[in-house]
Amino acid sequence: MGRFAEHAVLVTGGAHGIGRAVAARLSSEGAVVTIADRDVEAAEATAAELSAGGATVVAVACDVTDRESVDAAVASAVEAQGRLDVLVNNVGVAGWSRFEDLEEEEWHRQADPTLLGAFRCVKAALPHLLDSPHGNVVSVGSINGIAAFGEVAYSAAKAGLQSLTQNLAVEYSPRSRRAAGLDGSVRVNLVAPGSIRTRAWEPEVIARIGTRYPMFRPGEPADIAAAVAFLASGDAAWITGLILPVDGGLLADGRLLTDVFFPG
Template sequence: MDSPQRFDGYGVLITGAARGIGEATARRLTAEGARVLVADLDEELAGEVAKTLPGAAAVRCDVGDRVAVEAVVAYAVETFGRLDVLVNNAASCTRDAPSFEDQAEETWHRDVDITLAGAMRCARAALPHLTASGRGAIVNIGSVNGVQAFGNHAYSAAKAGLASFTRTLAAHAAPRGVRVNQIDPGTIRTRAWAGRERELEALAERVYPLGRVGEPEDVAAAVAFLASRDASWITGTTLRVDGGLLAHNTGFALAMEPVEDEVGQGG
């Protein structure tokens, strides 16, 4: 007899699910039995993804619009009869101006609003339904940018704020039986890196201790764990899925290599 899948009977809402990490997560959770609402600003692409996933549905979702978010959550509950998991994946990241003083205030507000406040809007609308499910979980997709300087001022500030929000919401939601956790990915091979294979190869060789950049499926696997009952005693935590990036200062190690060689030869 086949063992039961971890998400049999689950209703799942994933924002930004038409591509990249969101799409990979939709595929992973569907493969484990979930019915997934593929929510994305690009409704056409979301529909194409949903057509390939058994029991899935698609909807246009602008996480910057409170009314739209509430409608999407209501649609998920209507479609699946319940909502058990919310994955806050939608984000906005605008390239920095060459000088910080030239940073447009409008782009700052957009990145923070979509990346941080968007997660808040989705969580606020979903929380009553996640409470009612008896096994509710929220997984926020953060970034190593929220921990260490890698550029993108507004996006990075928003991701750092998301980590704080994850902790405070976890404390609030715990008595209601809802767990809230976050994943901080490193460099993931998504469309943002299209045509930049040489850069990815350099990062894999020089920066990442595990010798490669991440794939969307690496993050999806972590989401599946934190969303499942396998993580039933885990809340308010951030799981780094970063190939060892933040554990190892590669630049420091490379700078020290000649010193180590010199000491060895002199001994």
């Protein structure tokens, strides 16, 4: 059955792009997957397509900016699956504007789902993850949280998600939990993608940006899904608090894409 046999997984933003690839990858390795997305029609279509191949995938409505919606989605996943072993935080909202043109409303439009959305999902899922011998959280961040690539509100939220990841990894480690006389622990890690070929990009733009990467191509959703699958699996049993760039070598190169993101 694969590395995720008898594992119950919840993937937020799983109807499209990276989230869809994650749902496909984990279900192909035996996981029972719940796709949580506010685009319910697309989530149901994705679940049906993946299930047609023999996987067990269901869809639930979820708006990560709404605490009640998140709580209901997690409750539905646990009720349907009987447990929850893995939470994948995949929702992120980006937008481009220079800082002097950035208004508070736009800041919240990007930061709320990207950072607070992950907070809400972890809060709702945590009691169930602590009951699981495989309990872990994998968040999808961005290299924007590591270096300056523009999109300041989105980037700041992704940087906050990295800090949340590392703090939770320590707070819910076996050492911390045992010191507090508590049972259960949760591994918490983050994958930081570079530029990925999704619907967020115009095809010609992402193709051009991809040529600036040392790997000479943009990333594909499957590249990120593979990294998420590793961190969520028993193969990463001694890994927690990790920020894993999956970026085609861009950060190692050191030559940032300033001419693309900051033209002129």
